[in-house]
Amino acid sequence: MIGPIILVVGARPNFMKIAPIHAELARRGVNQLLLHTGQHYDENMSKVFFEDLGMPEPDIYLGIGSGSHAEQTAKVMVEFEKVCFEHEPSMVVVVGDVNSTIACSMVAAKLWIPTAHVEAGLRSFDRKMPEEINRILTDTICDLLLTPSPDGDENLLNEGVAPEKIHRVGNIMIDSLMINLERARNCDIHSRLGIEKGNYGVLTLHRPSNVDDKDAFERIITALEAVGKKLSLVLPLHPRTRKQAEKFGLTVRLKSIPNIILTEPAGYLDFVALMASAKLVLTDSGGLQEETTALGIPCITLRENTERPITVTEGTNIVVGNETSTIISTAFEILENGGKVGQIPDLWDGNTAARISDVLISHIKNSN
Ligand code: UD1
Numbered sequence: 001m002i003g004p005i006i007l008v009v010g011a012r013p014n015f016m017k018i019a020p021i022h023a024e025l026a027r028r029g030v031n032q033l034l035l036h037t038g039q040h041y042d043e044n045m046s047k048v049f050f051e052d053l054g055m056p057e058p059d060i061y062l063g064i065g066s067g068s069h070a071e072q073t074a075k076v077m078v079e080f081e082k083v084c085f086e087h088e089p090s091m092v093v094v095v096g097d098v099n100s101t102i103a104c105s106m107v108a109a110k111l112w113i114p115t116a117h118v119e120a121g122l123r124s125f126d127r128k129m130p131e132e133i134n135r136i137l138t139d140t141i142c143d144l145l146l147t148p149s150p151d152g153d154e155n156l157l158n159e160g161v162a163p164e165k166i167h168r169v170g171n172i173m174i175d176s177l178m179i180n181l182e183r184a185r186n187c188d189i190h191s192r193l194g195i196e197k198g199n200y201g202v203l204t205l206h207r208p209s210n211v212d213d214k215d216a217f218e219r220i221i222t223a224l225e226a227v228g229k230k231l232s233l234v235l236p237l238h239p240r241t242r243k244q245a246e247k248f249g250l251t252v253r254l255k256s257i258p259n260i261i262l263t264e265p266a267g268y269l270d271f272v273a274l275m276a277s278a279k280l281v282l283t284d285s286g287g288l289q290e291e292t293t294a295l296g297i298p299c300i301t302l303r304e305n306t307e308r309p310i311t312v313t314e315g316t317n318i319v320v321g322n323e324t325s326t327i328i329s330t331a332f333e334i335l336e337n338g339g340k341v342g343q344i345p346d347l348w349d350g351n352t353a354a355r356i357s358d359v360l361i362s363h364i365k366n367s368n
Contacts, residue, residue, distance in 0.1 A: 002368065003088040004031045005360065009058070010039035010076070010100025013287050015049035016268060017095040017118060020175035020353035022055060028357060033087060037076045037100040038063040042239065044265045052268035053176060069099060069130060076103035084111050090364050094138065095119055095172070097131035097286075097307075102138050109141040114367060116360055118172055120145035121152025122286075122307035128209070131286070135307070144363055146356055148172070148290075149310045149345055169355040170347030173287055174294050177272065178350035184272035193234060193261055197277040201231045201331070206238035207284040209322075210302060214248045216322045220302060221253055223327035227282075228258035230335055234274055236266040280334045282327070289317045294348055298339030300330050315342035 005025065009018045018034070025032050036058035040046045050057065062079040064072060076099065084092075084107060092108040094101045095118040108115040117138050124132050139145055139156060147153050148171040156166050190197055203224070210216050224233060235254075237245075245251045255262060266274065275281060275291060280298045283289070289308050292299035293315025301319045311317035316339060320326045333339075347355075 010037035011098040016176040019053035024353040048267040102134040116144035117142040121147040124307040170352035232259040
């Protein structure tokens with residue numbers, strides 16, 4: 001008997017990547033198990049996404065929780081290994097670049113279980129980012145590397161990966177975006193927050209390089225104080241950011257930014273609705289750079305680099321770092337002139353889950 005395909009989710013940015021793959025495999029009658037490591041566990045960082053994305057409850061929940069990188073990764077490995085012994089999966093599918101991604105792929109690779117990495121090949125070339133370490137290691141040990149864009153293929157080939165392991169399947173986040181955009185547009189988040197569609201900015205902030213460094217955090221707040229005078233800003237506060245603001249004594253300043261609306265972390269539909277009608281998005285997230293490109297909304301990325309360069313070369317993204325004056329001048333330029341007009345990259349078309357399923361199924365068939 002052939003064992004199930006195990007689909008791994010752990011943290012917030014994983015859910016919208018696995019949901020369309022799970023739905024497509026279910027449609028094809030594939031034996032699969034949805035496993036949640038519990039890296040993110042708050043209702044608004046996890047459960048609401050399952051509901052919004054129409055994903056069933058996980059079949060297996062590891063309940064790992066927070067911890068240092070070593071603790072979190074090691075705990076996932078110990079628990080995931082037990083699952084692999086029990087269920088003897090025919091394949092493990094991991095997505096993105098979080099600690100759960102590398103932990104589960106490492107376990108599977110050592111047990112000789114075929115492993116697929118969705119969103120392979122992305123590189124920021126910045127090894128100070130924990131995600132970059134996770135991306136490089138995951139790609140090194142996975143059997144199938146499913147890339148979203150040509151730069152992913154090139155990076156892998158430059159690292160000496162065998163071309164037959166690389167499959168360009170497109171961007172899986174865009175499947176979720178296309179499936180849910182209409183429902184998102186119909187939700188009432190704008191009236192709940194008292195903002196007018198098309199007349200506000202959305203901000204997200206959680207990278208350690210921005211919020212674990214007091215000077216960087218303050219430089220960003222100073223920029224927001226200027227931008228907020230011209231445009232209402234909605235900031236759903238990530239738990240890490242809330243914690244760091246308290247630690248650095250910056251909570252009062254954050255709350256006093258002119259025209260800022262601080263909210264709890266937003267659900268998927270609410271957040272897509274906010275993005276889709278924003279004048280601009282300011283962010284240090286990876287996924288938002290892609291979603292804004294797909295939606296044609298100007299994006300200012302508060303990082304020194306991006307592992308998603310196609311959002312800059314083809315899309316609406318501008319990478320500015322975290323210097324106060326650059327953030328202000330870029331935001332003001334967008335408010336004045338409307339920002340970059342981008343185009344949607346090839347294969348960001350809503351059919352990525354189908355292409356991924358084709359690759360997974362044919363790999364399993366060929367290895368039996
Ligand atoms: C993780 C990912 C990051 C991703 C981000 C999206 C890694 C290395 N980082 O970062 O790539 O962009 O998720 O959100 O995997 N916390 C809660 N409730 C939760 C989860 C976390 O309060 O449900 C708090 C905890 O205090 C925890 C802190 O947030 O210590 C950070 O969580 P963690 O999972 O370590 O990293 P993120 O910053 O969320």
